[in-house]
Structure formats: C-alpha cells, structure tokens
Amino acid sequence: RILIVDFGSQVTQLIARRVREAGVYCEIQPFNKVDDRSMAAFAPRGVILSGGPASVTEAETPRAPDALFAMGVPVLGICYGQQTMVAQLGGSVTASDHQEFGRAFLDLKEPCALFEGVWEPGSREQVWMSHGDHVDRLPEGFRVVAQSDGAPFAFIADDARRFYGVQFHPEVTHTPHGGQLLRNFALGVCGCAGDWTMAAFRDTKIAEIRAQVGDRRVICGLSGGVDSSVAAVLLHEAIGDQLTCVFVDHGLLRAGEAEQVERLFRDHYNIPLIARDASDLFLSALNGVDDPERKRKIIGGLFIDVFQEEAQKVENAGLLAQGTLYPDVIESVSFAGGPSVTIKSHHNVGGLPERLNLELVEPLRELFKDEVRALGRELGLPERMIGRHPFPGPGLAIRIPGPVSADKADILRKADAIYLEEIEKAGLYDAIWQAFAVLLPVKTVGVMGDSRTYDHVCALRAVTAVDGMTADSYPFDHAFLSQVATRIINEVRGINRVVYDVTSKPPGTIEWE
Numbered sequence: 001r002i003l004i005v006d007f008g009s010q011v012t013q014l015i016a017r018r019v020r021e022a023g024v025y026c027e028i029q030p031f032n033k034v035d036d037r038s039m040a041a042f043a044p045r046g047v048i049l050s051g052g053p054a055s056v057t058e059a060e061t062p063r064a065p066d067a068l069f070a071m072g073v074p075v076l077g078i079c080y081g082q083q084t085m086v087a088q089l090g091g092s093v094t095a096s097d098h099q100e101f102g103r104a105f106l107d108l109k110e111p112c113a114l115f116e117g118v119w120e121p122g123s124r125e126q127v128w129m130s131h132g133d134h135v136d137r138l139p140e141g142f143r144v145v146a147q148s149d150g151a152p153f154a155f156i157a158d159d160a161r162r163f164y165g166v167q168f169h170p171e172v173t174h175t176p177h178g179g180q181l182l183r184n185f186a187l188g189v190c191g192c193a194g195d196w197t198m199a200a201f202r203d204t205k206i207a208e209i210r211a212q213v214g215d216r217r218v219i220c221g222l223s224g225g226v227d228s229s230v231a232a233v234l235l236h237e238a239i240g241d242q243l244t245c246v247f248v249d250h251g252l253l254r255a256g257e258a259e260q261v262e263r264l265f266r267d268h269y270n271i272p273l274i275a276r277d278a279s280d281l282f283l284s285a286l287n288g289v290d291d292p293e294r295k296r297k298i299i300g301g302l303f304i305d306v307f308q309e310e311a312q313k314v315e316n317a318g319l320l321a322q323g324t325l326y327p328d329v330i331e332s333v334s335f336a337g338g339p340s341v342t343i344k345s346h347h348n349v350g351g352l353p354e355r356l357n358l359e360l361v362e363p364l365r366e367l368f369k370d371e372v373r374a375l376g377r378e379l380g381l382p383e384r385m386i387g388r389h390p391f392p393g394p395g396l397a398i399r400i401p402g403p404v405s406a407d408k409a410d411i412l413r414k415a416d417a418i419y420l421e422e423i424e425k426a427g428l429y430d431a432i433w434q435a436f437a438v439l440l441p442v443k444t445v446g447v448m449g450d451s452r453t454y455d456h457v458c459a460l461r462a463v464t465a466v467d468g469m470t471a472d473s474y475p476f477d478h479a480f481l482s483q484v485a486t487r488i489i490n491e492v493r494g495i496n497r498v499v500y501d502v503t504s505k506p507p508g509t510i511e512w513e
C-alpha cells in the first residue's frame with residue numbers, strides 16, 4: 001500500500017483515486033500527523049507527497065518528516081511535495097516571476113521509470129501546472145528528466161534512492177496519461193501487486209466485520225440511499241441475522257420510497273427490518289416552522305429519538321453500523337485557521353452514536369463514493385439503487401420553502417414523481433447528478449378550461465456535478481420542459497405554474513433551503 005502525505009492541496013483526494021484505480025490501496029494522512037511511529041505502523045511500499053498552498057521559500061512551512069526519506073521506500077513529490085523534498089534533501093527552491101497556472105508543456109529529456117511505456121524521451125507532453133515557486137538547485141543524486149518553460153526542474157529523479165519529483169499535477173484529468181504515471185509509480189517503482197479490487201475488499205471486510213462483531217447484534221439505520229444500503233447488505237453477508245435494520249419514515253420521503261426499502265431489504269434480502277412510520281410525529285413538530293435550519297434541527301433531533309426508541313427493541317444490540325465514507329474520515333489540512341462558515345448543517349443525524357452508546361462499525365470508511373457503488377454492484381444490489389440520485393436527510397421538508405404540511409408534501413411528491421418519470425423516459429437520469437421538484441409558497445393566477453385558477457408554483461431543479469460541491473443546471477431542451485410542465489399542471493391538483501431553476505452552484509446551492 002501507498003501512503004499519501006497531504007500538504008493541503010485541493011486535489012489530494014484525486015491522487016488517492018488514481019492510485020486506487022491502479023488496484024493499489026492507499027491512505028491520505030495530513031503532514032502534521034505523520035511521524036516515525038505512524039509510518040512504521042502503516043508500512044507503506046511507497047509515499048506520495050501532495051501539493052499544497054504554502055511556499056517552501058518561507059520559514060515555518062510544512063515539511064515531510066525526515067525519517068520518511070530514510071525508510072528505503074520510493075517517494076514521489078508532487079508540486080509542493082517536490083519542492084519540500086528538494087529543500088529537505090539539500091537542494092533549493094525559489095519564488096519565480098514566471099508562474100505557471102493551467103496547461104503547460106514538458107520537454108522530455110531522458111528516460112525515466114515513471115513514464116516508461118507512457119511517454120517517449122524527446123517528445124513534448126501536455127501537463128497541468130499550478131505553481132509560483134520552483135526548484136532551482138537539485139540535491140545530490142538527482143537528475144533532470146523533463147523541463148517546461150517555467151520550470152527547468154519540472155520532472156526530476158534520483159534513481160538510486162527511487163525519489164521522484166514532478167512540478168505538474170499527474171492526478172488531474174487535465175494531465176493526459178497522468179493516471180498512468182501514478183500507476184507506474186505504484187506498480188512498477190513501488191512493486192505493489194495491483195490486486196486491490198472490490199471483490200478482494202468484500203472478502204477482507206467480511207472477515208474484519210466478523211472479527212469485530214463476534215456474536216453480538218448490530219443495528220443499521222437505512223435511509224434508502226446508496227451508502228446505508230451497501231453497508232447493510234455487506235453486513236448481512238458477514239453476520240446474517242445478527243443484523244437488524246431500522247428505517248424511519250419521517251413522512252417527507254419521495255413517492256414509493258418507504259415501500260421500495262421494505263421490498264428490497266425485508267422481502268428480497270430477508271434482512272430483519274424494523275420500519276417505523278413516524279410521519280405524524282415529524283409533521284406536527286414541523287407545523288408552522290419556516291426557518292430552514294430549524295427544520296433541519298427538528299428533523300435531526302426527532303430522528304434520533306425515534307431511532308433510539310426502535311433500536312431499543314433489538315435485544316442485546318452491541319454495535320451501530322454507519323455508512324460513513326472516506327471523504328468524511330480524511331482529516332483536512334487547514335492553513336487558514338478558524339472554522340469555515342456553516343452554509344447548511346448537513347449532519348442532520350450526527351449525535352446518534354453518542355446517544356445510543358454503541359460501538360460503531362463503519363465498513364465503508366475506506367471507500368470513495370464510486371467505490372461504494374462498485375462494491376454495491378459486487379454485492380448484486382440493483383442498478384437502480386446503486387445509481388440513485390442523492391437525497392437529503394431532511395427530505396422534502398427543505399424542498400417546501402416556508403411551513404411544511406402533509407398536503408404540501410403530497411402535492412410535491414406527485415410533481416416530483418412525474419418529473420423523475422419523464423427524466424427516466426428520456427434516458428437522462430444517469431447524466432444528471434440530482435433532479436427534483438420544489439413546491440414554492442407562492443400562488444399565481446392561471447386559467448384552465450374557462451376557469452380562473454389560483455395555485456402554487458412548482459420549480460424544477462436538475463444539476464450536473466461531480467461531488468456536489470459545485471454544480472451547473474442541466475441544459476434540458478425546451479420541449480422536454482414543456483412536456484413535464486404540461487403533465488404536472490394537468491395531473492397534480494394544487495400546481496398551476498412550473499418554472500425551471502437555471503442557477504449554478506455557487507452562487508446558488510443545489511437545494512433551495
């Protein structure tokens with residue numbers, strides 16, 4: 001396995017993605033948490049130093065632990081990682097006038113193990129750069145492999161020690177073949193086997209779960225989403241009926257969702273399932289509440305209460321399973337200090353483990369989202385479930401701006417179902433990150449037949465995104481939108497006007513609240 005030391009680059013996670021795509025397990029650790037002991041315990045076959053926002057030319061900037069260069073394993077420094085490696089090994093780095101941001105070209109001077117079979121010496125290759133500083137004197141033992149206009153030491157190597165440094169970012173897709181360079185490092189240079197697949201992960205995890213759980217009972221909360229579903233099915237494979245799933249219906253789910261969960265888990269997988277319809281409880285607690293954050297707090301709090309009530313029905317429960325993913329586990333490297341501003345309090349069910357006082361089992365905590373999907377496929381979960389659009393914990397409550405009611409939730413569920421049905425019919429579901437309807441607290445005048453109508457406005461939202469951090473509205477054709485609008489207005493009582501939201505994120509957010 002490979003250790004990735006994070007110096008705070010925006011794209012460190014992509015390094016991990018590329019290494020894992022090569023079939024090699026890797027972990028990201030913040031530079032200030034890596035020390036001799038942790039490295040010895042992790043026993044990596046190779047180390048990658050990430051980029052980062054700091055400048056090596058200033059005092060007090062982050063360094064890799066010196067012991068890392070004495071372990072006898074290959075090291076690849078990327079951007080800031082290259083610069084700190086050079087500085088720590090006796091070379092030097094300067095701030096230059098010639099900054100390179102974006103596309104740049106490398107002139108390959110000499111052969112190198114890192115690009116064997118990918119690039120040819122003598123050729124010119126496109127890469128993606130983002131740097132102000134650059135290396136200007138090499139430590140002993142290093143040679144220049146390639147240069148760019150702005151970086152005379154853009155690609156360096158010390159073959160004897162197997163230390164490599166690149167000023168460009170091989171992990172981003174804007175560096176064509178960058179993934180192959182990282183694969184060469186992990187497989188060719190470090191000698192990793194490249195056999196870390198989802199099938200292998202499944203087997204190891206099942207053994208680990210059995211060892212952790214023993215003969216105790218486990219409770220797993222289901223949300224209807226991909227992560228908790230995959231966690232539940234994996235756990236069930238490992239420990240069978242020692243697992244009980246709990247599904248709380250807060251009355252703000254999409255059309256047919258509660259039934260689908262019951263059908264899949266109880267009927268198809270035969271997993272013991274406690275399904276609790278708590279709609280009345282949630283809807284009455286939300287009565288008259290219009291502040292988005294208060295809605296989230298009320299739903300989050302009640303969810304924990306109801307879940308706890310149901311969980312207590314499981315005798316001798318010793319563990320709580322959660323579908324925590326790797327991006328939630330990676331400790332971020334912060335230079336700015338100070339907490340970031342809360343835009344929305346997404347951790348709507350945070351606090352559950354503390355309240356239940358149960359040991360946690362988190363079988364997905366090493367995985368990225370697309371790896372969870374691959375594992376779901378490996379476990380035979382239906383494609384529809386695996387490819388599902390994300391759905392927020394507070395559900396339709398944050399898609400009904402203003403006070404929520406059972407009637408409004410019903411109206412919205414119908415409109416949303418029609419919209420999604422049309423998206424599926426047009427074959428667009430998988431091209432969209434998330435699509436949903438929003439019921440506005442605004443009434444407008446319309447005419448149907450010979451009568452005046454005075455009903456709600458429904459807004460449609462559809463976005464493309466990679467991780468939900470940024471998003472763009474989906475460019476439907478007009479004919480498609482008209483078709484959806486006509487169907488919603490004709491089939492859903494209570495809506496007489498449909499609009500499409502074309503706001504990107506930022507400055508908008510994906511949800512309306």
Ligand code: XMP
Nearest residue numbers: 345346348390391392393394468509510511
């Ligand atoms: P925003 O609206 O912040 O959404 O652009 C980004 C992603 O997060 C989801 N989201 C939530 N998920 N609880 C959740 O579990 C929440 O309170 C919440 N608010 C937004 C949203 O659906 C999108 O995928």
